Amino acid sequence: MASVTRTRTEMADVAGAWVRRNVWTLGLIGLLVVFLAVTKLLQPNYGPAAIQGLAIAILPIAFAAVAQAIVVISGGIDLSVGSMMALASVTSAVLMKGQGDLFGVAVVAGVLVLGFVVGAINGGLVVITKVPDIVVTLAMSFVWAGTALLILNTPGGGAAPWLMAIISGPLGSPWLPKALVVLAVIVGVLWIPLRRSTLGLTLYALGSSPLAAFRSGVAVGRTKIIAYMLTGFFSALAGLALTATGGVGAPVPGSYTLQSVAAIVLGGVSLAGGRGGVLGPIIAVIVLALVRTDLFFAGVDPNWSTAIQGGILIGVVMFGSLVAMRKVRA
């Protein structure tokens, strides 16, 4: 690369380009600030304790959103995220109950490996059988959910005390919950190097244009399997977070899969693949949680509040597409 000294206008151009490319995430941060302000208005004594509660509550779904984001960026989708979470949660809870700290660490490592393996099975089936990914992962969601129930058919087991300790309470300032720090560190340490690596490029390439990726020398099948493995890995993290936040294993998947899809869509990941990141989906998870909180504080019937969340999801995505269309025309 030619070594050019950048003038001020060039710097401005670079900054402008950065803003243009991250406009969705920046908009979401704005939305987050708005909702925080609304929350404070509705509930004047909303403070550090509530923030900590929020951070702990969103931890599992935030990991699930990262898991879903990775596979969707690479052009697939995984409807078994929730079931894989349940599987990871019960496996960790059953193994950790009444064991020492060191064994707990081994269990965590083992469950993460399990996540890779389960994801590899999902991805392998998609690549080998050529059955559409949405069908394979829907079917596998039943398989993993069933397996989780075989391991533990009612909530139970236990979590190692250290696992619960690292996500509860604040770190330094009372405004900074440990759960948020854990989320930021894990995602930052894993995702940032991944995104900059050739593997990260191939994930985006595959999702953006499978034909162009193939012609550029991307091993399509292998990359797809790796994407599902990463999704399995982050789903396992989400399952561990479930165990850590609840203190027991949760064998029933709940609505995490669909919540993860909602979060990535709101977070600016294109369902067609190739576009988006993981920061957007994480912020989207927080926004969606705040919406629920605000509607609760405003005294809205909880059944209505889920309907309103759905409306907000459609509204925001529609607004975003309108803005994007304007930009193309301009």
Place this chain on the structure above:
Amino acid sequence: MIDAAPDLLLNATDVAKHYGAVVALRSASLAVRPGEVHALMGANGAGKSTLVKILTGGVRPDHGTIDVRGKPFAAHSPTEARRGGIVSVYQEPSLIPDLDVRSNLRLTRTPPDAVRHWLAELGLPDLDLASLVRELPLASLRIIDLARALAIEPDILMLDEMTAALPANLTERVLEVIGRLRGSDRSVIFISHRLIEIGAVCDRATVLREGSTVGVVDVTAGSDDRIVALMLGDIARGGPVEAAQASVRAGRAADAIPRLTTRNLTVGTKLSDVSFDLYPGEVLGVVALEGQGQDELFDVLSGSERPSGGELLVDGSARSFRHPADAIRAGLVYVPADRAEALLMQRSVRENIALPFTTRFGAWGPIDVRGERRKVDGAIATLQIDTRAAGEVRRLSGGNQQKVTIARWVAGGVRTMLCFDPTRGIDIGTKQQIYQLLRDLAGAGAAVVLYTSELKEIQLACDRAIVIFGGRIVAEIAVADADEATLLRAAYDLRPEELMPEEVASAGVAAEAAEAADAAASEPADPDLGAPA
């Protein structure tokens, strides 16, 4: 014909490939010397694209040997083909739209400095490597593709129709750069529909016909004719024209109002300035090589796409179609080559035939069952559709499916039918029936536009033919003169001196006008193309 093997950079001999019973390549050979630009030529279906796929690692040959620099070449993917020394540039860009240019280079491990050097050589010195591919104009992407391939410094650079939609000034630049590669120890395999480009940069040309290599020609001033003759084979001498049919079709009232008129029809950069008249009782043939704008023309006429300029008149009054339903209402019905585009494959023959006219005036009321049955029966009888498997259209043979796509429109009464390669991939017997049907429709006063990739169909079914090249009409040929050789020469935009003395003047003017307009049109690289929504 074949040199001593050690001298050759690429030596492919007796390469064959079957797909089931279909022979895509019978016995192809290709010998490329170091430092030469070698053209690979062949008409549609000659096996050119199969050979390209084998050389790029997309397809494995059934037998035959391929050596690059004396070493056996066997690739299962573009990466392996590259390792074996062959890098390709295609007609459509192979860059990832959602990554910036630099990331795309990183993906293929291409040094950016070398790419910058070639970008400058190719006339894009100021390209910002941080630009997102999706935001760049299409022409720039092709240039980046080529610069990337050149930077890899492959033994053999394969350019597969890469100039097909490049503006004239960039094409010139590309040809100049390719020309400069001659005489090095690397070679270029150049594939183009434009004989003028072959003449400009190529040293030799290998010609394929029906899956076999039929000749290798040294490219010189007069070699174009020889290449075309080789592509055509026996038919180059021209079979007897079915003059009897032509004479039947001659009568057209001089004062008749055209059923369909286009004036200066333009679609982006794909179709420019297309004007023709179509009269009732006439079958107008359209001839073009692949991707010359015929798809856009039919999209506009059938209401799927709106033209960016020009006029469309039906029965003398101007129309603008927003939706295929508008075209159908104006009496323009469309028969696509891909039957899956037109039919409800899981539904019955009857439902498929009835669909267009029940949606037309069925409105919301109950379907007139008896009237529907009468019309459907009529159409089935007219087209002699084999109804033994009528329950689901997808179980019919290709020929019968195509008959159903036509029957849908015949049942409701046809005024103007637009047929896009309707006989593609169907058996000869059904083809004959379709030609006869088109003639019968014309005889009953309908007007038909027939695009066909099989040149001999023009004389079997049409009254006259227009030839499109590079988005423009370059020739109009009466059926009596429209033998395959003439059509193919016209399709390659060659001036038909010997064959049609009386048309030399007009064709020459048309070609010059086209060139001039090409040059003018190429100045602004169309920004629309670079930013798909």
